Amino acid sequence: MVSKLKRILLVEDDPRDVELTLEALGDYNLANEVVVAGDGEEALDYLYCRGNFQDRPNANPAVVLLDLKLPKVSGMEVLRHIRSDEKLKMTPVVILTSSREERDWIESYQLGINAYVVKPVDFHDFVEAVKELGVFWAVINEPPPGSVDRVGKR
Protein backbone atom coordinates (compact mmCIF):
# COMPACT_ATOMS: atom_id res chain seq x y z
CA MET A 1 0.00 0.00 0.00
CA VAL A 2 2.70 2.42 1.01
CA SER A 3 5.05 2.60 -1.92
CA LYS A 4 7.88 4.92 -1.06
CA LEU A 5 7.72 6.31 2.46
CA LYS A 6 10.66 7.43 4.49
CA ARG A 7 11.38 7.52 8.12
CA ILE A 8 10.56 10.53 10.21
CA LEU A 9 12.51 11.08 13.41
CA LEU A 10 10.25 12.92 15.83
CA VAL A 11 12.21 14.40 18.71
CA GLU A 12 9.59 15.37 21.28
CA ASP A 13 9.60 14.96 25.05
CA ASP A 14 5.91 15.51 25.72
CA PRO A 15 3.97 12.25 25.27
CA ARG A 16 0.76 14.23 24.61
CA ASP A 17 2.39 16.11 21.77
CA VAL A 18 3.69 12.79 20.46
CA GLU A 19 0.21 11.27 20.58
CA LEU A 20 -1.39 14.26 18.89
CA THR A 21 1.32 14.34 16.22
CA LEU A 22 0.91 10.63 15.51
CA GLU A 23 -2.86 11.13 15.43
CA ALA A 24 -2.40 13.83 12.80
CA LEU A 25 0.04 11.75 10.75
CA GLY A 26 -2.28 8.74 11.06
CA ASP A 27 -4.67 10.31 8.61
CA TYR A 28 -2.12 9.81 5.82
CA ASN A 29 -0.86 6.47 7.13
CA LEU A 30 2.37 8.17 8.01
CA ALA A 31 2.19 7.32 11.70
CA ASN A 32 4.10 4.06 11.44
CA GLU A 33 6.90 5.83 9.62
CA VAL A 34 7.74 7.75 12.76
CA VAL A 35 10.49 6.99 15.24
CA VAL A 36 10.08 8.91 18.48
CA ALA A 37 12.99 10.12 20.58
CA GLY A 38 11.97 11.48 23.96
CA ASP A 39 14.98 13.73 24.50
CA GLY A 40 18.03 15.09 22.75
CA GLU A 41 20.29 12.29 23.92
CA GLU A 42 17.98 9.62 22.53
CA ALA A 43 17.79 11.52 19.26
CA LEU A 44 21.58 11.53 19.00
CA ASP A 45 21.67 7.79 19.92
CA TYR A 46 19.29 7.13 17.07
CA LEU A 47 21.17 9.27 14.58
CA TYR A 48 24.53 7.73 15.49
CA CYS A 49 23.08 4.15 15.71
CA ARG A 50 24.20 3.64 19.29
CA GLY A 51 22.65 2.69 22.64
CA ASN A 52 19.15 1.30 22.11
CA PHE A 53 19.48 1.89 18.40
CA GLN A 54 22.77 0.14 17.66
CA ASP A 55 21.03 -2.57 15.65
CA ARG A 56 18.95 -0.29 13.45
CA PRO A 57 19.54 -0.18 9.68
CA ASN A 58 22.24 2.35 9.03
CA ALA A 59 20.55 5.15 7.15
CA ASN A 60 19.54 8.68 8.01
CA PRO A 61 15.92 9.70 8.48
CA ALA A 62 14.36 11.61 5.60
CA VAL A 63 13.49 14.37 8.02
CA VAL A 64 14.02 15.19 11.67
CA LEU A 65 11.10 16.94 13.34
CA LEU A 66 12.90 18.59 16.21
CA ASP A 67 11.47 20.24 19.31
CA LEU A 68 13.77 22.82 20.90
CA LYS A 69 13.04 22.48 24.59
CA LEU A 70 14.15 18.98 25.47
CA PRO A 71 15.50 17.24 28.56
CA LYS A 72 19.22 16.38 28.78
CA VAL A 73 20.40 17.60 25.38
CA SER A 74 18.50 20.56 23.94
CA GLY A 75 17.15 20.67 20.40
CA MET A 76 19.64 23.36 19.49
CA GLU A 77 22.53 21.10 20.57
CA VAL A 78 21.11 18.19 18.60
CA LEU A 79 20.92 20.49 15.60
CA ARG A 80 24.52 21.57 16.12
CA HIS A 81 25.63 17.93 16.18
CA ILE A 82 23.73 17.14 13.01
CA ARG A 83 25.10 20.11 11.12
CA SER A 84 28.69 19.49 12.15
CA ASP A 85 28.69 15.77 11.36
CA GLU A 86 29.92 14.80 7.91
CA LYS A 87 27.39 11.97 7.52
CA LEU A 88 24.41 13.78 8.98
CA LYS A 89 24.77 17.36 7.89
CA MET A 90 22.58 17.07 4.80
CA THR A 91 19.64 15.57 6.71
CA PRO A 92 16.62 17.87 6.53
CA VAL A 93 15.74 19.27 9.93
CA VAL A 94 12.42 20.92 10.67
CA ILE A 95 12.05 22.73 13.98
CA LEU A 96 8.63 21.98 15.44
CA THR A 97 8.31 24.06 18.56
CA SER A 98 6.02 26.08 20.79
CA SER A 99 8.49 28.93 20.81
CA ARG A 100 7.89 32.05 18.80
CA GLU A 101 10.98 33.64 20.33
CA GLU A 102 13.15 35.55 17.93
CA ARG A 103 16.43 34.23 19.31
CA ASP A 104 15.38 30.58 18.79
CA TRP A 105 14.14 31.33 15.33
CA ILE A 106 17.27 33.21 14.26
CA GLU A 107 19.73 30.84 15.91
CA SER A 108 18.20 27.74 14.36
CA TYR A 109 18.23 29.31 10.91
CA GLN A 110 21.85 30.29 11.44
CA LEU A 111 22.57 26.66 12.18
CA GLY A 112 21.01 25.69 8.87
CA ILE A 113 17.54 24.30 9.49
CA ASN A 114 15.23 23.54 6.58
CA ALA A 115 12.07 24.92 8.15
CA TYR A 116 10.80 26.46 11.37
CA VAL A 117 7.25 25.64 12.38
CA VAL A 118 5.53 27.04 15.47
CA LYS A 119 3.05 24.46 16.73
CA PRO A 120 -0.34 26.08 16.30
CA VAL A 121 -2.42 26.21 19.47
CA ASP A 122 -5.58 25.38 17.56
CA PHE A 123 -5.85 21.63 17.10
CA HIS A 124 -7.17 21.84 13.54
CA ASP A 125 -4.30 24.07 12.54
CA PHE A 126 -1.90 21.78 14.35
CA VAL A 127 -3.20 18.67 12.55
CA GLU A 128 -2.98 20.49 9.23
CA ALA A 129 0.55 21.69 9.86
CA VAL A 130 1.81 18.26 10.95
CA LYS A 131 0.09 16.52 8.04
CA GLU A 132 1.55 18.89 5.52
CA LEU A 133 5.00 18.59 7.04
CA GLY A 134 4.77 14.80 7.03
CA VAL A 135 3.54 14.57 3.47
CA PHE A 136 6.03 17.08 2.14
CA TRP A 137 9.16 15.75 3.80
CA ALA A 138 8.35 12.03 3.79
CA VAL A 139 6.56 11.77 0.46
CA ILE A 140 7.05 14.72 -1.85
CA ASN A 141 10.60 15.73 -1.05
CA GLU A 142 13.49 13.72 -2.50
CA PRO A 143 15.81 13.27 0.50
CA PRO A 144 19.60 13.60 0.26
CA PRO A 145 21.78 10.53 -0.44
CA GLY A 146 22.27 8.26 2.57
CA SER A 147 18.65 8.59 3.71
CA VAL A 148 16.34 5.70 4.41
CA ASP A 149 14.64 4.40 1.32
CA ARG A 150 11.86 2.23 2.52
CA VAL A 151 10.37 0.44 -0.41
CA GLY A 152 7.97 -2.02 1.16
CA LYS A 153 10.32 -2.94 4.05
CA ARG A 154 9.84 -2.54 7.72
Add this chain to the structure above:
Amino acid sequence: MDEPAKKPPADQLAIAKPASRYSSPNTRLVVPLFITAIVMLFGMSLYQWLKLLLLPHISLIQSNIITVLFSSAMATAAAYFILRKRQHLLQQTLKEVAQRRRAEEEVLKLNKELHNNITQLETANKELESFSYSVSHDLRAPLRHIMGYVELLQKNASPDLDAKNLRYLTTISDSAKRMGILIDDLLTFSRIGRIEMRMAEFSLAQLITEILGELEQEMANRGIQLEIGPLPAVYGDRALIKLVLLNLVANAVKFTSPRQPARIQIGTGPDREGQTVLFVRDNGVGFDMKYTDKLFGVFQRLHSAGQFEGTGIGLANVQRIIHRHGGKTWAEGVVDGGATFSISLPKLMNS
Protein backbone atom coordinates in the same frame (compact mmCIF):
# COMPACT_ATOMS: atom_id res chain seq x y z
CA MET B 1 5.14 70.40 34.47
CA ASP B 2 7.87 71.78 32.23
CA GLU B 3 7.85 75.39 33.52
CA PRO B 4 10.77 77.55 32.42
CA ALA B 5 13.39 77.53 35.15
CA LYS B 6 13.43 81.08 36.58
CA LYS B 7 15.59 80.27 39.53
CA PRO B 8 18.18 77.56 39.81
CA PRO B 9 16.89 74.28 41.16
CA ALA B 10 16.92 73.80 44.92
CA ASP B 11 19.63 71.18 44.95
CA GLN B 12 22.04 73.48 43.15
CA LEU B 13 21.49 76.21 45.73
CA ALA B 14 22.22 73.87 48.57
CA ILE B 15 25.60 72.99 47.16
CA ALA B 16 26.62 76.43 45.85
CA LYS B 17 25.85 78.33 49.07
CA PRO B 18 28.26 76.63 51.48
CA ALA B 19 30.97 76.51 48.84
CA SER B 20 31.06 80.32 48.40
CA ARG B 21 31.43 81.03 52.14
CA TYR B 22 33.80 78.27 52.81
CA SER B 23 36.96 80.43 52.73
CA SER B 24 35.74 83.14 55.16
CA PRO B 25 36.29 81.32 58.52
CA ASN B 26 40.06 81.79 58.13
CA THR B 27 39.82 85.62 58.18
CA ARG B 28 37.27 85.48 60.94
CA LEU B 29 39.65 83.61 63.19
CA VAL B 30 42.73 85.65 62.27
CA VAL B 31 41.20 89.04 63.10
CA PRO B 32 40.39 88.27 66.80
CA LEU B 33 43.81 86.68 67.29
CA PHE B 34 45.46 89.77 65.84
CA ILE B 35 43.50 92.07 68.13
CA THR B 36 44.37 89.87 71.10
CA ALA B 37 48.08 90.17 70.25
CA ILE B 38 47.88 93.97 70.10
CA VAL B 39 46.10 94.08 73.47
CA MET B 40 48.84 91.89 74.96
CA LEU B 41 51.55 94.24 73.67
CA PHE B 42 49.66 97.13 75.12
CA GLY B 43 49.51 95.29 78.46
CA MET B 44 53.30 94.79 78.46
CA SER B 45 53.99 98.50 78.26
CA LEU B 46 51.69 98.95 81.25
CA TYR B 47 54.70 98.39 83.55
CA GLN B 48 56.13 101.75 82.53
CA TRP B 49 52.89 103.48 83.43
CA LEU B 50 52.59 101.75 86.76
CA LYS B 51 56.10 102.72 87.71
CA LEU B 52 55.70 106.35 86.67
CA LEU B 53 52.27 107.25 87.97
CA LEU B 54 50.92 104.94 90.60
CA LEU B 55 53.36 102.77 92.37
CA PRO B 56 56.91 104.09 92.04
CA HIS B 57 58.18 101.95 94.90
CA ILE B 58 57.06 98.51 93.78
CA SER B 59 59.64 96.00 92.76
CA LEU B 60 60.30 94.84 89.28
CA ILE B 61 59.00 91.37 89.99
CA GLN B 62 55.81 92.68 91.50
CA SER B 63 55.16 95.03 88.62
CA ASN B 64 55.92 92.26 86.18
CA ILE B 65 53.40 89.96 87.86
CA ILE B 66 50.77 92.68 87.83
CA THR B 67 51.53 93.49 84.22
CA VAL B 68 51.30 89.91 83.10
CA LEU B 69 48.10 89.32 85.05
CA PHE B 70 46.56 92.51 83.82
CA SER B 71 47.51 92.07 80.18
CA SER B 72 46.37 88.45 80.26
CA ALA B 73 43.04 89.48 81.76
CA MET B 74 42.61 92.17 79.15
CA ALA B 75 43.60 89.90 76.33
CA THR B 76 41.23 87.20 77.58
CA ALA B 77 38.43 89.74 77.96
CA ALA B 78 39.06 91.14 74.48
CA ALA B 79 39.27 87.70 72.98
CA TYR B 80 36.11 86.69 74.81
CA PHE B 81 34.09 89.64 73.56
CA ILE B 82 35.37 89.43 70.02
CA LEU B 83 34.88 85.70 69.85
CA ARG B 84 31.43 85.95 71.34
CA LYS B 85 30.51 88.47 68.72
CA ARG B 86 31.81 86.22 66.05
CA GLN B 87 30.57 83.06 67.64
CA HIS B 88 27.28 82.89 65.82
CA LEU B 89 29.07 83.40 62.53
CA LEU B 90 31.44 80.60 63.39
CA GLN B 91 28.59 78.36 64.38
CA GLN B 92 26.81 79.18 61.18
CA THR B 93 29.89 78.32 59.20
CA LEU B 94 30.26 75.02 61.01
CA LYS B 95 26.58 74.34 60.40
CA GLU B 96 27.06 75.08 56.75
CA VAL B 97 30.03 72.77 56.56
CA ALA B 98 27.96 70.07 58.18
CA GLN B 99 25.10 70.81 55.81
CA ARG B 100 27.38 70.60 52.86
CA ARG B 101 28.73 67.31 54.06
CA ARG B 102 25.20 66.07 54.53
CA ALA B 103 24.29 67.26 51.04
CA GLU B 104 27.28 65.43 49.64
CA GLU B 105 26.30 62.31 51.50
CA GLU B 106 22.78 62.71 50.18
CA VAL B 107 24.07 63.00 46.63
CA LEU B 108 26.22 59.92 47.12
CA LYS B 109 23.27 58.08 48.60
CA LEU B 110 21.03 59.08 45.70
CA ASN B 111 23.70 58.05 43.22
CA LYS B 112 23.97 54.69 44.90
CA GLU B 113 20.19 54.33 44.92
CA LEU B 114 20.04 55.26 41.25
CA HIS B 115 22.69 52.71 40.49
CA ASN B 116 20.77 50.09 42.44
CA ASN B 117 17.59 51.00 40.61
CA ILE B 118 19.29 50.60 37.26
CA THR B 119 20.62 47.20 38.26
CA GLN B 120 17.18 46.23 39.51
CA LEU B 121 15.59 47.44 36.29
CA GLU B 122 18.05 45.45 34.23
CA THR B 123 17.33 42.37 36.30
CA ALA B 124 13.60 42.94 36.00
CA ASN B 125 13.94 43.32 32.26
CA LYS B 126 15.87 40.07 31.99
CA GLU B 127 13.32 38.35 34.20
CA LEU B 128 10.52 39.67 32.02
CA GLU B 129 12.28 38.36 28.97
CA SER B 130 12.72 34.89 30.42
CA PHE B 131 9.14 35.06 31.68
CA SER B 132 7.75 35.74 28.24
CA TYR B 133 10.06 33.07 26.90
CA SER B 134 8.64 30.45 29.22
CA VAL B 135 5.11 31.69 28.58
CA SER B 136 5.77 31.23 24.92
CA HIS B 137 7.19 27.76 25.45
CA ASP B 138 5.36 26.25 28.34
CA LEU B 139 1.93 27.84 28.53
CA ARG B 140 1.01 27.10 24.96
CA ALA B 141 1.72 23.38 25.14
CA PRO B 142 -0.99 22.46 27.70
CA LEU B 143 -3.46 24.61 25.79
CA ARG B 144 -2.74 22.72 22.62
CA HIS B 145 -3.25 19.48 24.51
CA ILE B 146 -6.59 20.59 25.97
CA MET B 147 -7.82 21.54 22.53
CA GLY B 148 -6.36 18.48 20.88
CA TYR B 149 -7.87 15.99 23.30
CA VAL B 150 -11.23 17.74 23.40
CA GLU B 151 -11.23 17.51 19.64
CA LEU B 152 -10.40 13.81 19.73
CA LEU B 153 -13.08 13.26 22.35
CA GLN B 154 -15.60 15.11 20.19
CA LYS B 155 -14.64 12.95 17.25
CA ASN B 156 -14.81 9.65 19.11
CA ALA B 157 -17.64 10.21 21.58
CA SER B 158 -20.03 12.40 19.57
CA PRO B 159 -22.44 9.52 18.81
CA ASP B 160 -22.82 8.79 22.54
CA LEU B 161 -23.16 12.37 23.75
CA ASP B 162 -26.31 14.47 23.96
CA ALA B 163 -26.48 18.10 22.84
CA LYS B 164 -25.75 19.44 26.33
CA ASN B 165 -22.57 17.45 26.76
CA LEU B 166 -21.43 18.32 23.27
CA ARG B 167 -21.95 21.98 24.16
CA TYR B 168 -19.71 21.50 27.19
CA LEU B 169 -16.97 20.19 24.97
CA THR B 170 -17.38 23.11 22.57
CA THR B 171 -17.17 25.55 25.48
CA ILE B 172 -13.95 23.96 26.74
CA SER B 173 -12.51 24.17 23.27
CA ASP B 174 -13.61 27.81 22.76
CA SER B 175 -12.16 28.89 26.11
CA ALA B 176 -8.86 27.23 25.37
CA LYS B 177 -8.82 28.97 22.00
CA ARG B 178 -9.48 32.32 23.65
CA MET B 179 -6.70 31.74 26.14
CA GLY B 180 -4.41 31.00 23.23
CA ILE B 181 -5.32 34.35 21.69
CA LEU B 182 -4.70 36.14 24.99
CA ILE B 183 -1.29 34.53 25.36
CA ASP B 184 -0.37 35.51 21.82
CA ASP B 185 -1.52 39.06 22.50
CA LEU B 186 0.56 39.24 25.65
CA LEU B 187 3.60 37.95 23.82
CA THR B 188 3.15 40.53 21.07
CA PHE B 189 2.85 43.23 23.72
CA SER B 190 6.04 42.07 25.38
CA ARG B 191 7.87 41.81 22.07
CA ILE B 192 6.84 45.35 21.12
CA GLY B 193 8.68 46.58 24.18
CA ARG B 194 11.86 44.73 23.30
CA ILE B 195 12.37 44.70 19.55
CA GLU B 196 14.93 47.02 18.08
CA MET B 197 13.39 50.04 16.35
CA ARG B 198 14.36 50.83 12.78
CA MET B 199 13.98 54.56 12.52
CA ALA B 200 13.36 56.29 9.19
CA GLU B 201 11.36 59.10 7.65
CA PHE B 202 8.17 58.01 5.93
CA SER B 203 4.95 59.38 4.52
CA LEU B 204 1.93 59.11 6.80
CA ALA B 205 -0.50 59.59 3.92
CA GLN B 206 0.88 56.51 2.20
CA LEU B 207 0.76 54.54 5.43
CA ILE B 208 -2.90 55.45 5.96
CA THR B 209 -3.73 54.33 2.40
CA GLU B 210 -2.06 51.01 3.15
CA ILE B 211 -3.97 50.63 6.41
CA LEU B 212 -7.31 51.41 4.80
CA GLY B 213 -6.51 48.74 2.22
CA GLU B 214 -5.96 46.22 4.96
CA LEU B 215 -9.23 47.15 6.65
CA GLU B 216 -11.20 46.90 3.41
CA GLN B 217 -13.10 43.84 4.57
CA GLU B 218 -14.15 45.39 7.87
CA MET B 219 -15.19 48.61 6.17
CA ALA B 220 -17.10 47.01 3.28
CA ASN B 221 -20.83 47.83 3.10
CA ARG B 222 -20.58 50.15 6.07
CA GLY B 223 -20.85 53.39 4.12
CA ILE B 224 -18.23 55.00 6.35
CA GLN B 225 -17.59 58.68 5.65
CA LEU B 226 -13.82 59.06 5.69
CA GLU B 227 -12.21 62.44 6.11
CA ILE B 228 -8.44 62.43 5.80
CA GLY B 229 -6.63 65.71 6.31
CA PRO B 230 -3.21 66.60 4.95
CA LEU B 231 -0.68 64.36 6.68
CA PRO B 232 3.01 65.08 7.21
CA ALA B 233 6.01 62.83 6.89
CA VAL B 234 7.11 61.52 10.27
CA TYR B 235 10.21 59.94 11.72
CA GLY B 236 9.88 56.59 13.43
CA ASP B 237 9.74 52.82 13.04
CA ARG B 238 7.32 52.44 10.15
CA ALA B 239 6.15 48.92 11.03
CA LEU B 240 5.42 49.92 14.63
CA ILE B 241 3.69 53.19 13.72
CA LYS B 242 1.63 51.22 11.23
CA LEU B 243 0.52 48.95 14.06
CA VAL B 244 -0.46 52.06 16.05
CA LEU B 245 -2.56 53.61 13.31
CA LEU B 246 -4.01 50.27 12.25
CA ASN B 247 -5.20 49.81 15.84
CA LEU B 248 -6.67 53.30 16.07
CA VAL B 249 -8.45 53.15 12.70
CA ALA B 250 -9.68 49.58 13.28
CA ASN B 251 -11.05 50.70 16.66
CA ALA B 252 -12.82 53.62 15.00
CA VAL B 253 -14.32 51.24 12.45
CA LYS B 254 -15.34 48.80 15.18
CA PHE B 255 -16.89 51.29 17.58
CA THR B 256 -18.88 53.13 14.92
CA SER B 257 -20.68 49.95 13.87
CA PRO B 258 -24.03 51.08 15.38
CA ARG B 259 -23.79 54.48 13.57
CA GLN B 260 -25.54 55.38 10.34
CA PRO B 261 -23.64 57.03 8.80
CA ALA B 262 -20.36 56.35 10.55
CA ARG B 263 -17.81 59.15 10.31
CA ILE B 264 -14.07 58.74 10.78
CA GLN B 265 -11.65 61.62 10.64
CA ILE B 266 -7.88 61.27 10.46
CA GLY B 267 -5.74 64.38 10.71
CA THR B 268 -3.15 66.44 12.51
CA GLY B 269 -3.80 68.69 15.47
CA PRO B 270 -1.87 71.72 16.73
CA ASP B 271 1.64 70.80 17.91
CA ARG B 272 1.96 69.77 21.52
CA GLU B 273 5.23 70.36 23.36
CA GLY B 274 6.94 70.70 20.02
CA GLN B 275 5.70 67.35 18.77
CA THR B 276 3.54 66.47 15.79
CA VAL B 277 0.03 65.51 16.85
CA LEU B 278 -2.09 63.00 14.94
CA PHE B 279 -5.64 62.08 15.77
CA VAL B 280 -8.29 59.58 14.76
CA ARG B 281 -11.80 60.82 15.52
CA ASP B 282 -15.05 58.92 15.18
CA ASN B 283 -18.73 59.38 15.93
CA GLY B 284 -18.97 55.94 17.52
CA VAL B 285 -20.12 54.78 20.93
CA GLY B 286 -17.46 56.81 22.72
CA PHE B 287 -16.53 56.29 26.36
CA ASP B 288 -16.87 57.84 29.78
CA MET B 289 -13.95 60.20 30.46
CA LYS B 290 -13.64 58.87 34.01
CA TYR B 291 -12.23 55.65 32.55
CA THR B 292 -9.71 57.43 30.36
CA ASP B 293 -6.83 56.17 32.52
CA LYS B 294 -7.86 52.58 31.95
CA LEU B 295 -8.10 52.85 28.18
CA PHE B 296 -4.44 52.21 27.50
CA GLY B 297 -4.03 49.39 30.04
CA VAL B 298 -3.32 45.79 29.13
CA PHE B 299 -6.53 43.78 28.69
CA GLN B 300 -8.62 46.71 29.90
CA ARG B 301 -11.96 46.85 28.18
CA LEU B 302 -14.82 49.30 28.52
CA HIS B 303 -17.26 47.15 26.58
CA SER B 304 -18.37 43.56 27.07
CA ALA B 305 -17.22 40.87 24.70
CA GLY B 306 -20.82 40.57 23.53
CA GLN B 307 -20.94 44.22 22.43
CA PHE B 308 -17.58 44.50 20.73
CA GLU B 309 -14.98 41.85 20.08
CA GLY B 310 -11.40 42.16 21.22
CA THR B 311 -9.01 41.28 24.01
CA GLY B 312 -8.11 44.82 25.03
CA ILE B 313 -4.47 44.73 24.04
CA GLY B 314 -4.67 47.16 21.09
CA LEU B 315 -4.39 50.48 22.91
CA ALA B 316 -1.77 49.08 25.29
CA ASN B 317 0.33 48.33 22.22
CA VAL B 318 -0.37 51.82 20.88
CA GLN B 319 0.82 53.45 24.07
CA ARG B 320 3.89 51.27 24.39
CA ILE B 321 4.99 52.00 20.83
CA ILE B 322 4.39 55.75 21.11
CA HIS B 323 6.23 55.90 24.45
CA ARG B 324 9.17 54.12 22.89
CA HIS B 325 9.21 56.85 20.26
CA GLY B 326 9.23 59.52 22.97
CA GLY B 327 5.66 60.63 22.26
CA LYS B 328 2.40 60.65 24.19
CA THR B 329 -1.07 59.16 23.82
CA TRP B 330 -4.34 60.53 25.06
CA ALA B 331 -8.03 60.21 24.38
CA GLU B 332 -11.20 62.24 24.64
CA GLY B 333 -14.67 60.84 24.45
CA VAL B 334 -18.31 61.18 25.38
CA VAL B 335 -20.62 58.24 25.95
CA ASP B 336 -22.52 57.81 22.68
CA GLY B 337 -20.81 60.96 21.41
CA GLY B 338 -17.74 59.59 19.69
CA ALA B 339 -14.09 59.47 20.62
CA THR B 340 -10.84 61.09 19.60
CA PHE B 341 -7.57 59.24 20.06
CA SER B 342 -4.43 61.31 19.69
CA ILE B 343 -0.75 60.51 19.55
CA SER B 344 2.23 62.83 19.49
CA LEU B 345 5.52 62.08 17.79
CA PRO B 346 8.81 63.96 17.94
CA LYS B 347 9.51 66.09 14.87
CA LEU B 348 12.01 65.13 12.21
CA MET B 349 15.64 65.35 13.28
CA ASN B 350 16.60 67.98 10.69
CA SER B 351 13.70 70.39 11.18
